[in-house]
Amino acid sequence: MAGFWLFRWREWPLILRLRRSDWICVDNQLQSPVALPAGWYVISLRCQQADNQVQSILPGQACSLGRGQLRRRVLRLRHRRVVRLTPAAPLLTDQFDRLDLRRVPALRAWGLINRKLRRFQMLEQGRSPRWRRWRLYGRILARSGGTRIRLDQWLRHLARLWRPPSLAIPSSWTEEWTVLTEPNLTPAPEAEALLAVACTASRSLDLLHTDVLELDAYGRPAKVLLLPLWDPELFRGNPRCIGLWTVRRTVLEGCRTALREAELPVDGAMLRLELLHQLQRERIGHLPQVLATRRRAFDGADLDRWESSARLWFRRRCPELQVTREGDLGLRFDPTPKACFPRPDFIRVSIIIPTRDRCDLLEQCLSSIQSLTQPLDHGKWEIIVVDNGSREPKTLRYLEEIKGQDNITILRDDGPFNYSRLNNRAVEQSQGDVLVFLNNDTEVISSHWLQRLVAQAERPDVGAVGACLLFEDGSVQHGGVLLGIGGVAGHAHKYRNGADDGECLTLRLRREFAAVTGAVLAVERRKFDAVGGLDETHLGVNYNDVDICLRLTLQGWRTLCCPDVRLYHHESRSRGAPVGAAYIQWQQERATMLSRWKPWIEDDPWYNPHFSRREENFGLRLVPALIGLRCWRTPRPSSPVLQP
Numbered sequence: 001m002a003g004f005w006l007f008r009w010r011e012w013p014l015i016l017r018l019r020r021s022d023w024i025c026v027d028n029q030l031q032s033p034v035a036l037p038a039g040w041y042v043i044s045l046r047c048q049q050a051d052n053q054v055q056s057i058l059p060g061q062a063c064s065l066g067r068g069q070l071r072r073r074v075l076r077l078r079h080r081r082v083v084r085l086t087p088a089a090p091l092l093t094d095q096f097d098r099l100d101l102r103r104v105p106a107l108r109a110w111g112l113i114n115r116k117l118r119r120f121q122m123l124e125q126g127r128s129p130r131w132r133r134w135r136l137y138g139r140i141l142a143r144s145g146g147t148r149i150r151l152d153q154w155l156r157h158l159a160r161l162w163r164p165p166s167l168a169i170p171s172s173w174t175e176e177w178t179v180l181t182e183p184n185l186t187p188a189p190e191a192e193a194l195l196a197v198a199c200t201a202s203r204s205l206d207l208l209h210t211d212v213l214e215l216d217a218y219g220r221p222a223k224v225l226l227l228p229l230w231d232p233e234l235f236r237g238n239p240r241c242i243g244l245w246t247v248r249r250t251v252l253e254g255c256r257t258a259l260r261e262a263e264l265p266v267d268g269a270m271l272r273l274e275l276l277h278q279l280q281r282e283r284i285g286h287l288p289q290v291l292a293t294r295r296r297a298f299d300g301a302d303l304d305r306w307e308s309s310a311r312l313w314f315r316r317r318c319p320e321l322q323v324t325r326e327g328d329l330g331l332r333f334d335p336t337p338k339a340c341f342p343r344p345d346f347i348r349v350s351i352i353i354p355t356r357d358r359c360d361l362l363e364q365c366l367s368s369i370q371s372l373t374q375p376l377d378h379g380k381w382e383i384i385v386v387d388n389g390s391r392e393p394k395t396l397r398y399l400e401e402i403k404g405q406d407n408i409t410i411l412r413d414d415g416p417f418n419y420s421r422l423n424n425r426a427v428e429q430s431q432g433d434v435l436v437f438l439n440n441d442t443e444v445i446s447s448h449w450l451q452r453l454v455a456q457a458e459r460p461d462v463g464a465v466g467a468c469l470l471f472e473d474g475s476v477q478h479g480g481v482l483l484g485i486g487g488v489a490g491h492a493h494k495y496r497n498g499a500d501d502g503e504c505l506t507l508r509l510r511r512e513f514a515a516v517t518g519a520v521l522a523v524e525r526r527k528f529d530a531v532g533g534l535d536e537t538h539l540g541v542n543y544n545d546v547d548i549c550l551r552l553t554l555q556g557w558r559t560l561c562c563p564d565v566r567l568y569h570h571e572s573r574s575r576g577a578p579v580g581a582a583y584i585q586w587q588q589e590r591a592t593m594l595s596r597w598k599p600w601i602e603d604d605p606w607y608n609p610h611f612s613r614r615e616e617n618f619g620l621r622l623v624p625a626l627i628g629l630r631c632w633r634t635p636r637p638s639s640p641v642l643q644p
Contacts, residue, residue, distance in 0.1 A: 018101040023093045030093060031084040032101065040109035041075040043083075046098040070098065074109050074137070113137045151221055154620045155213075155290075169196045178252050180245040180268065184296050185212070187244055191291040195246045198287050198629045205631070206251045206283040207275060210291040211608070212243035219295075225504060226608035229630055230284045232276045233560060234504065234511040238330040239306040241504055242272060244292040251279070262316045269309035277317065281632040288609050288627050300328050307331060321459075329501070330509045332564065335455050347379030349454055350432025354422040355440040356388040359395040361570065366402065368444040374451065381450060382407045384430055386422045389414040419518070420534035420544045427525070427533060434458065435528055439519040442469070443568040452565050453522040456510075463557025464523050464549045466516025468507065469569035474498045477569045479506065480513035480561040481546055483604035484613045488593050489515065489546050494616040498566075503618040507563050514553075514606045516561050518545030519569055527557055541582070542589045550597055554634065599635040 016036065023030045075083070083101060093099060110130070117136055173196040181187065191210070199208055209227065216222040225241055228234070235242055255274040259266050303325075310331060311323050324332045351369065355362045362385070369383065387399060387410060403410045411429060413422055423437055434454050449467065456465040469478040479493035479502060492513065493502050501508050531551040534544045549559045594601060603609065609630070612621040 016101075016103040020093050020096055020099040023099060025092050029084050029086055030099070032082050035080045035082050036077055036101075036103075038077045038079050040104055040106050041077065041083075041101055042104050042109065042112065043073050043075055043085075043101045044070065044098055045073075045096065046070040047096050072112065074112050075101075076109070076134075151224060151620070155221055155224075169193055173200065176249055178247050178249050180247060180271065181292070182268065184294055184302075185244065186293050186295060188291045188293070191244065194287065194289065194291060195244075198285070199246055199248075202285060202629065202631060204283065205285045206248045207279055208246040208285045208287055208629075210244045210287045210289055211610075212241070213290045213293045214297065215293055215295055216297075222297075224290060226288070226610050227286065227504075228512070228608060229286045229605040229632060230281050231512045231606065233333070233558070234506070234509070236273065236276055236310065237326075237332060237509045237511070238505050239269075239303065240298040240330075243294075245272070245275070247275065251275075254278075258317075264313060264316055267309070269306055270313060273310060273313045274317070284632065286630045288630060303328060303330070326508060326564075329505050332510060334452075335458060347376065347434065347454070347458075348432045349376065349379065349381035349434045349436060349450065350427075350430035351381055351383045351436045351438055351450075352386065352423055352426040352430065353383065353438045353440050354386040354388055354419060354426075355390070355395075356417065357390045357392045357395050358440065359392060359398045362395070362440045363398060364443055365438065365440050366408075372444045372447050373449065374447040376451065376454065379433075380407070381436075382409065382430070382432065384409045384411060384426045386411045386413060386426050388417055388422055418536055418540035420536035420540050424533045424536055427528065430525075432525060434522060434524055437518055437521045439569070441570040442519055443570070445470075445566060445568055449565045449567065452562060453520075456560055456562060457522040457524050461556075461558055462560055463527050463552030463555070464516055464521055464559045466513075466522075466559070466561045467520040467565040467567055468498075468561070468563040469517065469519060469567055470498050472568060472570065476507065478517045478519065479563060480511070481515035481517060481549070482607050482616065483514045483546075483597070483601045484607070485616055488543060488590055488601060490616045491517065492561075492616060492618070496617060502563070506561075510560055510562050510564070512558050512606055513561050514600065514604055515546040515549035515559055520565075520567055521545060523548075523552070527552060527555075531555060538592045539589050540585070542586050543593045547593065547596070550600065597635055599633060603630070605630070605632060 018032055022033055024033055077083075110133075113133060117133060169192065177196075177199050179187070179192075179195070195208060195210075199205060209230075211227055212225040213221055214223045214225065225243070227241055227243070252271065252275075255271055255278065256266050258278070259270055259274055264270055307323065307325055314321055314323055314333075320336055321333045322336045324334060326332050353362070353365065366383065366385075373381070385399070385402075385408065390396060390399070399410055402408050409429070411426060413425060415421070427435060434457050436450065436453060453465050453467065456462055466478070466480065468476065471477050474497070476491075476493045476496045476498050478491045479496075480491070481489050482492050483489050485491075493500075493507055496502065496507070498507075504511070528548075531548060531554075533548075535547055536544075539547050553559060609627045610620060612619040614621075
């Protein structure tokens with residue numbers, strides 16, 4: 001083998017290295033000064049500016065950059081050519097902290113490729129052919145950044161893909177419907193005809209809303225706001241997401257009457273707040289098309305006006321919630337004190353933590369809870385640790401030590417690992433009015449985490465409540481659950497910088513998701529019992545958290561993710577990747593989810609269809625055809641859904 005590589009003498013010497021100063025910038029393209037000979041290369045990129053996506057024109061070599069992140073990509077040139085990179089924003093070579101291209105031996109290139117495959121657990125057992133490893137490597141790169149295209153490219157693609165036909169506006173359109181707009185919002189030329197056809201096609205709708213395109217100071221497309229089907233929490237907290245609304249005239253007159261009776265001004269902001277309060281999901285549709293442009297960026301003055309209207313409306317129409325401003329980002333809604341929001345004088349909270357061995361993780365979790373969690377205003381909390389057959393002497397000694405503490409209860413279950421059964425058994429032994437499920441590999445990093453989770457879980461229209469979970473390096477591990485990612489579900493904003501704002505500011509402001517992870521999940525006991533608890537028969541290990549959130553949704557309760565509550569999650573350290581029987585069980589539970597929730601998995605109501613289903617960072621995707629009107633639909637599962 002060594003002799004074979006000696007004959008390929010051209011791959012041994014590092015004869016070429018292009019540094020940052022050697023690249024040429026031509027028409028927003030960074031290119032090598034000369035045509036490079038065939039061979040293996042490693043390109044390294046790093047930029048301190050946040051979210052600068054740098055995409056190579058070579059197939060499968062896309063790469064997205066976050067703030068300060070270093071990316072290395074292996075390139076293989078089969079013939080002599082010039083390497084070109086296209087930045088997503090106009091950048092010069094001196095704006096990159098690191099930009100170099102180095103020729104390496106084939107052995108070095110394959111070592112980097114195999115390392116990437118091992119990281120994503122895609123390196124097959126045995127000696128797989130190199131062409132298969134190269135194909136898997138390209139698939140990983142495409143998944144991590146290949147579907148993230150620039151906004152202007154996406155808009156041009158949609159314009160080529162579909163041209164609006166000449167539609168006849170129904171005669172009853174102007175009599176039955178009213179379009180709510182703003183001085184800063186300009187409808188597209190084809191908006192009226194499309195809205196007229198969409199509204200008249202479905203007689204069961206009372207409101208139809210669309211997506212919004214924001215322009216910069218020079219009138220160029222800057223950002224597109226791709227919205228979910230209907231999310232009152234998002235629209236009330238982030239008024240930037242409110243765009244073109246088409247409302248049935250009779251419904252609008254009813255809102256005007258309600259505002260007059262409450263002695264509130266009848267203006268655009270008040271009408272929108274009243275519509276968000278009155279309308280049900282079944283009466284609302286979403287046309288996922290950019291049919292309006294915002295000519296001026298939403299600034300602090302606009303938020304001031306929205307905040308004053310929201311405070312006045314909530315004080316008169318919904319006094320059980322109080323409005324809190326989150327800087328210049330948006331608004332947050334919390335239950336008011338006991339005088340305005342009746343609840344029991346004494347509330348009990350049960351924190352349930354399943355564990356097996358790994359004493360270091362459990363000790364870190366419990367110590368962070370006890371040292372950082374501030375007392376509840378009207379109640380107290382208890383901790384229930386469910387020991388699932390721990391055998392390590394250190395763990396058994398630690399459990400004996402904490403067993404005598406007043407607010408800690410130890411339950412022993414020596415059966416096979418079944419996450420749903422362990423938590424259901426702990427719920428039966430608990431006394432809490434609110435249940436908080438925690439993984440043993442989580443770590444509390446703020447004092448208000450329990451107060452805010454419990455306050456949101458007590459809201460009568462909210463079911464499950466989740467938090468924003470971070471990796472040890474500060475990047476996001478969970479910011480909500482998106483259906484359809486990876487075939488069933490994935491975590492929103494995964495691997496994104498925790499300091500970023502997220503799509504539609506959802507890493508800063510609360511919004512509704514299809515589900516939240518069971519690593520940190522709060523729910524009222526009566527709601528948990530109403531849906532029959534976790535499914536320990538069909539979903540013992542995987543997807544049980546997603547399943548119970550969707551079952552709560554079927555009962556009319558919403559699922560919220562609170563990014564203002566943050567914890568560290570040392571993900572799955574005590575379990576590991578599924579292999580053997582665990583892998584077979586994962587496939588069976590995946591099939592259960594697909595049979596039970598297939599309509600929502602195929603079209604997540606809380607996730608815009610223009611976003612990619614391959615990645616979890618809200619990247620745009622090239623849609624094959626015009627996406628039609630989306631309405632709320634309740635899935636009819638082929639397998640039985642748990643009932644209490």
